[in-house]
Amino acid sequence: MKIAKIAPGIRMANVKLHGKTFLVSLAILLKGCGFNHPKMPFPDSAQSSPVSFSYLTQNIFIPKCSDCHGTNMGNYSYLMNRNYIVPGSAESSLLYQLVSTGEMPKNGQALRSDEISAIYEWIQAGAKE
Ligand code: HEC
Numbered sequence: 001m002k003i004a005k006i007a008p009g010i011r012m013a014n015v016k017l018h019g020k021t022f023l024v025s026l027a028i029l030l031k032g033c034g035f036n037h038p039k040m041p042f043p044d045s046a047q048s049s050p051v052s053f054s055y056l057t058q059n060i061f062i063p064k065c066s067d068c069h070g071t072n073m074g075n076y077s078y079l080m081n082r083n084y085i086v087p088g089s090a091e092s093s094l095l096y097q098l099v100s101t102g103e104m105p106k107n108g109q110a111l112r113s114d115e116i117s118a119i120y121e122w123i124q125a126g127a128k129e
Pocket residue numbers: 060061064065066067068069073084094095098099104105106107111
């Protein structure tokens with residue numbers, strides 16, 4: 001989440017949810033919830049929504065892998081048929097091993113840690129299509 005100070009006293013937050021970016025005024029949210037409210041529902045609840053395969057495809061596999069792999073890395077059956085992914089075990093998944101060690105992408109532009117974590121979470125949660 002990016003927080004930008006757009007004017008004195010006003011901060012806007014870029015919140016990514018299901019691949020779409022929402023611009024939210026923190027001032028409104030914080031006032032609306034009461035700053036010390038123990039169950040302030042934002043932004044943690046937005047970030048804890050499960051990572052979907054289409055999120056990974058749109059944000060990681062197509063932009064960062066397709067130069068060399070075409071659309072293959074965003075093709076669920078392709079990944080599963082080659083056992084690149086072992087649902088429930090990121091450590092055993094070749095794709096995860098390659099991105100977490102920086103071997104892929106092969107051009108030396110390693111994925112960011114939040115991108116690697118998103119792949120990890122998706123695999124651990126069962127790697128659903
Ligand atoms: C600059 C080109 C390039 C990019 C970008 C790239 N790869 Fe690769 N990838 C390769 C090549 C070449 C191979 C063939 C094996 C080798 O040379 O290591 C490969 C092989 C693989 C394999 C199979 C390894 C095996 O042993 O069967 C996986 C999985 C993989 N890449 C995942 C990814 C993912 C995920 C991304 C994006 C995050 C990515 N690659 C980006 C070039 C690339």
